[in-house]
Amino acid sequence: MKVVVLTTSYPRHQGDVAGRFVADAVERVRERGVEMRVVSPQQFRHFGIAYGSGVVGNLKRRPALSALLPAMLASFALTARRAARDADLVHAHWLPAGAVALATGRPYVLQLWGTDVELARRAPWLARGILRRARVVICASRALAAAARELGARDVVVIPSGVDIPPHPGEEAEPPEILFAGRLSREKGILELLQASEGARLVVAGDGPLRRQVPQALGFVPHEELDRLYARAAVVACPSRREGFGVVCAEAMAHGRPVVATSVGGFLDLVVDGETGVLVPPGDVRALRAALLRLLSDRDLRRRLGTAARERARQHFSWDRITERTLAVYADAA
Structure with a gap:
């Protein structure tokens, strides 16, 4: 063919x-x-x-x-x-x-x-x-x-x-890190994430029209480097206001990382709330912060959700x- x-x-x-x-x-x-x-x-x-x-x-x-x-x-x-x-x-x-x-x-x-x-x-x-x-x-x-x-x-x-399923999940960094990967634009929720993650260690891999408001951003990184960032992250944040699918969310799950995502679009197919990650309303900074801090403070919960996320990625994606x-x-x- x-x-x-x-x-x-x-x-x-x-x-x-x-x-x-x-x-x-x-x-x-x-x-x-x-x-x-x-x-x-x-x-x-x-x-x-x-x-x-x-x-x-x-x-x-x-x-x-x-x-x-x-x-x-x-x-x-x-x-x-x-x-x-x-x-x-x-x-x-x-x-x-x-x-x-x-x-x-x-x-x-x-x-x-x-x-x-x-x-x-x-x-x-x-x-x-x-x-x-x-x-x-x-x-x-x-x-x-x-x-x-x-x-x-x-x-x-x-x-x-x-998504590719890595042979083994990586070791988390210390202190634990939140990872955001994607376009730095309003619809991706990066501004809400900046507020919600205040005081926590946030790693941002991406570029876009809001780059000046995210001075710590690494820019878009090669996928090999992104894999390393997934491997060391404690939590991956996907706070989009809308999302057709959510490649970053699926990749994070494949790496055995719990995801905090908004309850929109493709995330509803990816994340099982409370089992493989946490869903929060789009644009709700308070709910986003509460979910992130809960996971950052509970290693056992992160491990349980991450293990289930990885298995779901293996079975479906x-x-x-x-x-x-x-x-x-x-x-x-x-």
């Missing part, structure tokens, strides 16, 4: 975090003998709309770029049509790539990640046609699947992003399981 992957985000070099979860999925499927060809902004002109803050984020920050969006999509579509001439299936990541997949004339599956659902709600008439023509719409969480059906998708399956489910979708859709 030959599959062409269309994406507006994909690693440009070793250590690049952009679209890393897409690249990881491509490599796992490729290892199973499927011929995978990737069309990313490295192959077409994107005029600065891709990368950085992502397509939606870049258009929000620089509205003038919207005038170049048709030119970007035209370049994307031309490259995609060439790549997909002899393809059995096209796999489009994010809604804009779905429009390009439609232009190839090949059968396609569309994968939604969250920000594109926000985009779809602004232009439902446009999104509906793309969603309905997809052979299958893949969503990373039940919340996204429900949104896709509301927008007109017919055949919807939930397949979360996969390992790459072997996710790849098998993806291949089954390909077989049905091609």
